[in-house]
Amino acid sequence: MISAENQRQSIIDAPRGEVHPSVVRSEDTRIAIERPLVSIVDDDESVRESLPDLLREFGFAARAFSSAEEFLASGSVAETSCLILDIAMPGMSGPELQLELGRRRQAIPIVFITGQGDETIRTRLLKQGAAGLLLKPFSDSALLAAIKTALRVS
Amino acid sequence: MESMAEPDKSRNDSSLETPIPVGAVPLESILCTEELSRRPSRPPDYQKENHALVELTSALADSPSTIFQTLADTIQEITQCDSAGLSLLTKDGKSPHVEGKRFYWPAIAGMWNPHVGGGTPRNFGPCGDVLDQNRTLLFSHFERRYPYLVPVNPAAEECLLVPFYVAGNAVGTIWAIMHTGRRKFDGEDNRVMASLGKFASSAYQALVHIENLKVQVTEREKAEAEVRELASGLEAKVRRLVEANVVGIVIFTLEGAIIDANEAFLQMVQYDRDDLASGRMRWTDLTPAECRDRDERPIAELKASGVFQPFEKEYLRKDGTRVPVLLGGTLFEGAGNEGVAFILDLSEQKRAERSLRRSEAFLVEGQRLGQIGSYSWRVATGEITWSEQLYRIYEFEIGVPVTFDLIRTRVHPDDLTLYEKMVEQAANGGKDFEWQYRLMMPDRSIKHLQAVARATRDQDGQLEYIAAIQDVTARRLSEEARDKATSELAHVASMMSLGTLAASIAHEVNQPLAGIVTNAATCQRMLAATPPNIDGALETVRRTIRDANRASQVITRLRALFNRRQIATESVDLNEATREVIALSLNGLQRNEVLVRLELADNLPPVTGDRILLQQVVLNLLRNGSEAMSAVHDRPRLLLIRTDRDEGDRVRLSVKDAGVGFEPQAADSLFENFHTTKNEGMGIGLSVSRSIIESHQGRLWAEKNDGPGSTFSFSIPCRREADLPSNDTALVACAPSGRDTA
Numbered sequence: 001m002i003s004a005e006n007q008r009q010s011i012i013d014a015p016r017g018e019v020h021p022s023v024v025r026s027e028d029t030r031i032a033i034e035r036p037l038v039s040i041v042d043d044d045e046s047v048r049e050s051l052p053d054l055l056r057e058f059g060f061a062a063r064a065f066s067s068a069e070e071f072l073a074s075g076s077v078a079e080t081s082c083l084i085l086d087i088a089m090p091g092m093s094g095p096e097l098q099l100e101l102g103r104r105r106q107a108i109p110i111v112f113i114t115g116q117g118d119e120t121i122r123t124r125l126l127k128q129g130a131a132g133l134l135l136k137p138f139s140d141s142a143l144l145a146a147i148k149t150a151l152r153v154s
Numbered sequence: 155m156e157s158m159a160e161p162d163k164s165r166n167d168s169s170l171e172t173p174i175p176v177g178a179v180p181l182e183s184i185l186c187t188e189e190l191s192r193r194p195s196r197p198p199d200y201q202k203e204n205h206a207l208v209e210l211t212s213a214l215a216d217s218p219s220t221i222f223q224t225l226a227d228t229i230q231e232i233t234q235c236d237s238a239g240l241s242l243l244t245k246d247g248k249s250p251h252v253e254g255k256r257f258y259w260p261a262i263a264g265m266w267n268p269h270v271g272g273g274t275p276r277n278f279g280p281c282g283d284v285l286d287q288n289r290t291l292l293f294s295h296f297e298r299r300y301p302y303l304v305p306v307n308p309a310a311e312e313c314l315l316v317p318f319y320v321a322g323n324a325v326g327t328i329w330a331i332m333h334t335g336r337r338k339f340d341g342e343d344n345r346v347m348a349s350l351g352k353f354a355s356s357a358y359q360a361l362v363h364i365e366n367l368k369v370q371v372t373e374r375e376k377a378e379a380e381v382r383e384l385a386s387g388l389e390a391k392v393r394r395l396v397e398a399n400v401v402g403i404v405i406f407t408l409e410g411a412i413i414d415a416n417e418a419f420l421q422m423v424q425y426d427r428d429d430l431a432s433g434r435m436r437w438t439d440l441t442p443a444e445c446r447d448r449d450e451r452p453i454a455e456l457k458a459s460g461v462f463q464p465f466e467k468e469y470l471r472k473d474g475t476r477v478p479v480l481l482g483g484t485l486f487e488g489a490g491n492e493g494v495a496f497i498l499d500l501s502e503q504k505r506a507e508r509s510l511r512r513s514e515a516f517l518v519e520g521q522r523l524g525q526i527g528s529y530s531w532r533v534a535t536g537e538i539t540w541s542e543q544l545y546r547i548y549e550f551e552i553g554v555p556v557t558f559d560l561i562r563t564r565v566h567p568d569d570l571t572l573y574e575k576m577v578e579q580a581a582n583g584g585k586d587f588e589w590q591y592r593l594m595m596p597d598r599s600i601k602h603l604q605a606v607a608r609a610t611r612d613q614d615g616q617l618e619y620i621a622a623i624q625d626v627t628a629r630r631l632s633e634e635a636r637d638k639a640t641s642e643l644a645h646v647a648s649m650m651s652l653g654t655l656a657a658s659i660a661h662e663v664n665q666p667l668a669g670i671v672t673n674a675a676t677c678q679r680m681l682a683a684t685p686p687n688i689d690g691a692l693e694t695v696r697r698t699i700r701d702a703n704r705a706s707q708v709i710t711r712l713r714a715l716f717n718r719r720q721i722a723t724e725s726v727d728l729n730e731a732t733r734e735v736i737a738l739s740l741n742g743l744q745r746n747e748v749l750v751r752l753e754l755a756d757n758l759p760p761v762t763g764d765r766i767l768l769q770q771v772v773l774n775l776l777r778n779g780s781e782a783m784s785a786v787h788d789r790p791r792l793l794l795i796r797t798d799r800d801e802g803d804r805v806r807l808s809v810k811d812a813g814v815g816f817e818p819q820a821a822d823s824l825f826e827n828f829h830t831t832k833n834e835g836m837g838i839g840l841s842v843s844r845s846i847i848e849s850h851q852g853r854l855w856a857e858k859n860d861g862p863g864s865t866f867s868f869s870i871p872c873r874r875e876a877d878l879p880s881n882d883t884a885l886v887a888c889a890p891s892g893r894d895t896a
Contacts, residue, residue, distance in 0.1 A: 044669075046669025050669045050672035050673045054675055057676055137669075140671075140675030
């Protein structure tokens, strides 16, 4: 299952460095201002640790938050160019945050990520305005493609 | 004379008259009365006459029974005749009686003395002739006219007959007879006889009076004897009654006094002789206040008819307790307001009735609670009655007298204070009560008891508790076991509910997998950079190893969870399974003020499947319905759970709520994950439920009610067609992942 998923997603893997070839180090906040900010909201620590590094390898600025509430309170909402959002979380869920952002008129493209789900969920969330949905585990190329799509939409 | 006289005596009244024989000589031919005045009269001997009269008078006073004989002797002595006697008119020819049919001879002196007791007819004889003519007559050979006198020997040459009278009526004659001609009666005889006739009258009256007196005395004596006999019989009966002390006897007045009473009555009311003698005892005081009105009827009866119908009442004993009695009585005749009452002590009967009632009450309470012990407790007397079962529960020998001290030895030390408080409240309260307490037996084992007591009033109006006590130890243990099972199931329900399980499996496993993949990709990019970011790559490798271990642990944990119970294929009684779910979730339902109504079909065929999973579905539907009604305040939060046979050998279960319902176009999405109309939860319950039902080859659907709310139903076949490849999400998600990752 896992290997099948990887193989399937690796086919659409994007060439690395294609979007921001000049970005080397993500720690440099001065540079990061010029880079689009991708925010991550996930209650899982593994994702919060690993995903920013990969995103910086892609050339984005990245910030991780452990809950929807933390993200809403962070002041990063307005800067965020793309939101990578977990669906099932304690407290406010991913779809609920999506609604909340809609209410706040914050049109941030959202790529949902989820540990469980099926095509019906994908269809429904996409219908409701999601830029993409990735089932965990997802490949780096699938992630990059989804983010590119999201940024293009916005 | 004998032959004549005897038959006469035996005659009855109607034959006492003697027919006058044809050819009898005329009366004139036997009379010679005028001769008396013609014959020379001898000189009167007054001294002799006076002497005789004095003797007669004293004889009359001394020995009235022989006065007639004395008179006859006197006549003979004074007249110097051969025979002398009396004839008395009688009815039966024997007893002296006025206006009789015959004369009889009570006394005769001289030669005719042997003929005493004989006599002559009234209508045809010398005495009758004398009375008819109302004067003294002298007969000569009267047997010539009266043939019945022929045999009376010796024959009467002359007979002087003098009538005597009482109150103007002739009652008899005195007579003197000469059997030979040696002397003839003369005028002096006539005078003396007339004088003696007056005496005879007095004597006769005296005798009649004496006879009457005798009769009266006899009759009175007879009556007295009868009365005495009667009285002694009655007395004996009464005495037996009194001595037997079976019946209380009271002499009373209508006004309330008790004049006398027997021992039985005194014992009944527990007074003594001194109380009685002092006059302190009044039946009005012995009567309880509420019974006094009831006494008015018998008192009215007494006044009207002298007796009253027996009736039941109660008397107060000296100590204030009550004795039930049956009372009957009568007024003494002529005694005005006094009477006698008979009182029967009904205590034994009442006790028997009461114990019967008590045993009935025991039975009723017993049936109510099941196999239980019961007791009655009369608070005033402290009398405690236990059923055998209660002795067994307390493990006391059956029949030992029960006291609170004894009971206290068994009550659990921790419950002793509570117990004594309960007893105290019960003694003062008079209300029904229920409570639970524990016993500690000699072997230190614990028993849990549940008591239900009803307060009643007994015959005396005294407080009496009738209680049922159940040994609920076994139930308590099973409750504890059930509570444990409940918490286990609750754990399973929350942790392992299929939806949660599937979600948590996917989540728990996919999270670390996502980390692994991402770190691997990052590592690859860091190493491929120029120059390669070695430190960063090492960090990602460290994370990758950590996440891989984490995924492995998740699988191990989930597997352990699964091993705790196997998903089974068994025969499931859906009604029973549903009842269990409701029993388990009743608390939560009650907390949400949900009314549950069950309409479970009889004879519902069992279905084949996994009991726990099906119960999970029922639980999800119950929660779903309950939560859908949480905002309902204007109508009952009614949840109707119904089972039916469905078409095609299927069984259907539906849960109908009165909640907010759903929009018709949303019916399809209800069962999708995350679809929820609720604030809590992620809305995966219905999705999971549908998966379970589909794995049972059934179908789960929702309908909008005509009224408020919606109905969720599932229908599953009674028999599974074959062992399908399991499409159980949990297994699919878990087992292959386990193999791949372990």
